[in-house]
Amino acid sequence: MDFEERLAALAAKVKNQRAAIQTEEATKNAFIMPFISTILGYDVFNPLEVVPEFTADVGVKRGEKIDYAIMRNGEVQILIECKSSTAALSLEHASQLFRYFAVTNARIAVLTNGAVYNFYTDLDAPNRMDEKPFLVLDLADIDETLIPELSKLTKEVFDLDSVINAAEELKYVGALKREIAAQFREPSAEWIKFFTGLVYDGSFTQKVREQFSALVPKAARQYLNEQVNDRLKTALGASAVAATSAEPTESITSHPVVQGDLDRDTEIDTTPEELEGYQIIKAIACADVKPQRVTHRDAKSYFAVLLDDNNRRPIARLWFNGKKQKYLGIFDEAKNETKLPIDSLDDIYEHADLIRSTVRSYG
Template identity: 40%
Template sequence: MDFKDQIIQLSEKIAKQKDNIATEEATKTSFIMPMISALGYDVFNPFEFVPEMDCDLTKRGDKIDYAIMKDNTPILLIECKHCKQNLDLHSTQLAKYYAASNARFGVLTNGVEYRFYADLEKQNIMDEKPFLIVDMLDLSDSDIEQLKKFHKSYYNEQDILSTAQELQITIQIKDLLNKNFQQPGDEFTRYFVKCLNDWKSSSKLIEQYRPILKKSIASVINDIIADRLNVAMKTNEDKVIETVSEEGTSCEKTVETAKDLPNGIVFQDEEKGIITTQEEIDAYNIVRSILRQYVDVKRIQYKDHKSYFAINIDGSTWWWICRIYIGKRNRRIGFPKNGYKDNEWIDIESLDDIFNYAERLKSCLDIALGEANYWKNKK
């Protein structure tokens, strides 16, 4: 099982068990130690993992819950809380332990949320703001990639530090935007007042503009969502036209259904449980753009299935070039093997990664064309 699968599996476990975890110790055992193991560290090896490590500056016997070690030096301190605890109340405790060690990174966690800190502003003094926040109940591919940097096999202190400041600033910008989008602050509103009034502003204008700015932001966001929906519907209409000409499917019925689809979905067959997403269409268009120089692009078609999206030649389920799988937390591209008896799945981070497999796609196209020509000639 690869790292991503381990993290996703742990995420699913947390979602199922969090309401039944009664103590901090249970949180450590059920959620936090499995995370440490997923990061490649042996929790039974004292050279890698030290529970209750001394972090005593005040002679009070202060101890950090866990320390990850490398070459007899702590590289990551982990302070643990019960899974229902609010972490906002405990960052100062971690900062105190941090100052008593030589570690460059510290983690405050309740097993559900992980906040990663560094000492970017002043070495050995923990920054006030984390540079990475990972919510195990709301994981993204980016979160998993950032976690992977702390894996024993990939850990590189300087690489992490080089990206930590950008991540830290990104978190703060997102937080600032969220707050101002919900309730525009004075300075945020003043910027727009000045832009629209020859760089003049006043308290009266700020109060006048604030509710208008809030409505305008909401309107812009809604327009962006609407544009995305319109693109999805247009793509679906294009698909319907193709389907009509080849299979005789009712155009009016399918287009009407498209109008009621959620954002990001361009076609849905409720009876068969098939959902075609905009991302799958985007992947299809990428493959077509790669292969159009080798074959009439009209021959490159697709057929969606319940568990994968297949791109083929001439609409045949037999002569397929590749398969696309897009899940909530991972994406994969599959290629035929052993004369279509098997297929090889390869993880991709984004749809743009498909361009990295241009040569493989060309080889698979040749196989599909060869099969198609053989069977057509045989008829």
């Protein structure tokens, strides 16, 4: 497996086992040691590469231990402090990292609970660990733009200088992305006032505030959906042009943009129209979740769109197998399905809010 495949495999393991991992030691064994070994490529059983329970006396603090120190050429390069997978990460958990960072040669410190990895360096002051991470790797929601930077810390291509040089941009771009995402989910009063001022010339009264508190997030979601849909339509259009110039093949190959998503059950006829409907629902759901979390399973009577490939997390169903009327199946919080008649695939967009509401209900 290549680097991204190993990362995806570990993410799947964390997803499947996290609920059963209740202690810090279990978290180390199940998640963090595999991360050090299979992702970063260091031998966890070789003390010349990985030192568990690393000790470096710090001032009046004697005998304190850091969970792991990754070594290169006899020098500490990366410090790792571990917490239970059930614990949320915060600066209070990083006190030992702060102290050890100042008395070792390490330029990278990692605080992790096995599912989220916060990477720190010393951008703000030399030899003093920053209070904010420059890279946050969440295995439940992997930001693909961070993968090349993470790979630079592997044993095979260890490139500390390149990581440090990119750290400041990574730190602020990552923080901005997280802040923008938070504003999309729940816009602050300042965010609402700022955008209202750009389009509304009157006084920002309480009534106006209440009106735009609903309009700003709605406009933001619609804009994001339109950007995703435009890219999807471009991809589908390009694939159609490519298909017309190719040798005749099975109908499935005329839709390479969704080929990887096709159901392999040969007894079920997955139609191009169902796949196009799936892509529309996927684009709508991407306002709240990563695209790879939206999957499908085709059945003889309907085409199901699921979250995390889990049939207990249905997003919608396409009832396209009838000869006349087509239906879009929508689910409420109790997972009761309501069939809504549609005349064309574009009608799915009219129910975008219901689809997103269902996605958000799964957390």
